[in-house]
Every structure is written in C-alpha cells, then in structure tokens.
Amino acid sequence: MAACCxxxxxxxxxxxxxxxxxxxVGFFVLLGAGLAFLPINERPLDVWIIxxxxxxxxxxxxxxxxxDLTPPPQSLPTTPTSPVTPSVPPATTVRESPxxxxxxxxxxxxxxKEEDFLQNIQSLxxxxxxxxxxxxxxxGLEVKPANLExxxxxxxxxxxxxxxxxxxxxxxxxxxxxxKDKQGKLIDGVILEIKDVHDLAVRALRSNKLGQFRIATPLxxxxxxxxxxxxxxxxxxxxxxxKGQVFPPIEISAKQTx
Numbered sequence: 001m002a003a004c005c006x007x008x009x010x011x012x013x014x015x016x017x018x019x020x021x022x023x024x025v026g027f028f029v030l031l032g033a034g035l036a037f038l039p040i041n042e043r044p045l046d047v048w049i050i051x052x053x054x055x056x057x058x059x060x061x062x063x064x065x066x067x068d069l070t071p072p073p074q075s076l077p078t079t080p081t082s083p084v085t086p087s088v089p090p091a092t093t094v095r096e097s098p099x100x101x102x103x104x105x106x107x108x109x110x111x112x113k114e115e116d117f118l119q120n121i122q123s124l125x126x127x128x129x130x131x132x133x134x135x136x137x138x139x140g141l142e143v144k145p146a147n148l149e150x151x152x153x154x155x156x157x158x159x160x161x162x163x164x165x166x167x168x169x170x171x172x173x174x175x176x177x178x179x180k181d182k183q184g185k186l187i188d189g190v191i192l193e194i195k196d197v198h199d200l201a202v203r204a205l206r207s208n209k210l211g212q213f214r215i216a217t218p219l220x221x222x223x224x225x226x227x228x229x230x231x232x233x234x235x236x237x238x239x240x241x242x243k244g245q246v247f248p249p250i251e252i253s254a255k256q257t258x
Contacts, residue, residue: 004032154225154239157250169214173221173242176214177250179207179228179235186211187254190235193227194219228252 008028011021034045157177169176179190192213194203202224207213221244228235233254240247 001032001036004028004035008032154237157226157238157240158253159248159250170246171218172244172246173218174215175203175219175224175226175240175242175247175250176212177252178211179213179252180211181233181254184253187230187233190228190230190233190252192252193229195225195227197223226252 005028008025011024011028014021016024038045040048175194179187179192181187188207188209188211190207190211190213192205192207193201194205194215196202202219203215205213205215219242221242223239223241226238226240228238235252235254238250238252240250
C-alpha cells in the first residue's frame, strides 16, 4: 500500500493533463488499498494478479512424449552343464517276518484279548445306557435341558398384575415378564430357556437387575415351554401358546421348597 501511494504521489507531481494525472493517482491508491485489504475467496489480490499473468503467458498445449521404460537386455552368464546320472539306492534285503498268527502262543493271546473286549461290552450293556447331562449354548448362555419329568409337569403361565414390566410391547408373540423369589422379591440373573414343540431351543435369555425378561424378536405361532433356572432356586416349567396376538407379561415365581 505504501509503494502504491508513493507511485500515486509521483504521478501527482508530474506535469500531466489533469485527466491522466488524477486517473493514475486514483488507480494506484485503489490498487494499494486492494492489495492490503481486499482478499477474494480468502486469497490476497496480489495472488490473483500473479495467477492471471501466469495463465496468460503459460502454454496452453502440452505434448506428451512416451519414454522407453524397457530395460536393456542383459546377457546372462552361462555355466557348463554336466550330465546328471541318476542315483540308484543300494538294494536291501527283505527278511520275511514270521507268521505270528500261525504260532500257538500269539493265537492264544489274541483270543484272550477278544474275550476280554466282548465281556467289557456286555457289562456296559447290562448296566444300562450312560446318559450324561448335555449343556447347550445359545446366545452365549449355558443352558441345561430339563429332564422328561419336568417337561411333563409344565404349568400354565400366571399373568403379572398391573404394568410391572417396562418391556411391555405392542408387537405380537413377544414373551416378556418378571421373575420373583418365594418372598415376592425380583430376581436377577435367572437363565430362561424357551423351547418349541420339537424340544429345540429357540431362545435363551437372562433376567436383568429388576427381574425382567423379554425376547427381542417375535416367535412363530405355536406352543412353547419356558425353563427358568438359577442356582439355589427351583421353578415350575411354564407352557405358553402364541396365537399371533399381543402376549401380556407373565410372572414366574420360585417354588416353595419343603
């Protein structure tokens, strides 16, 4: 701005016609003010002027010349090859092993082993099948299937009184409710396994700190069996039937142990 003002003073002191003098003075004063205080699109005016002259005087046509990037051929050193003679392993003599089955001592030992094996199998069948409790994993929870007597003793669900569960939903076939102990207090950490009519586990969940439970996605219509389980408590097996309608929250209570 100082340089432009100095040039404007020079033009003002020259003996020029008034029109040219004042036009030059005004031009340089405005140019200095623009260079100092007038950025356009966050760029100073001098950057725009330099870019303008570069765009005018720079070439507008570029010629691309292809460069030969193929490496020059290199001569590989050649080494004289000698004929390879196949190596034949030395012949080995094979000794005939004696026929163990033909010897009377080995035959007697084999018969004794077979008899012992058969006796062990017969003793296993005589003692009855060995059934070990199978532990299933569903959604990361270990669930033990209930035995046949518990499945037969399934009871009807008890509907919860009042709106006791904030998980109550308007979607059909959503099983939800609360779990309480013998004194009526809410229980957390109760594993609840849900099985269909084919005795296949379709859901497994755990009650929260308020004793509430709720499945996330609706189940198809049909009958289902609920198996609550928590260490130190006993529960009835609950049997519910979904009919494509909104299922109200149920209340599961621990049994009174004698």
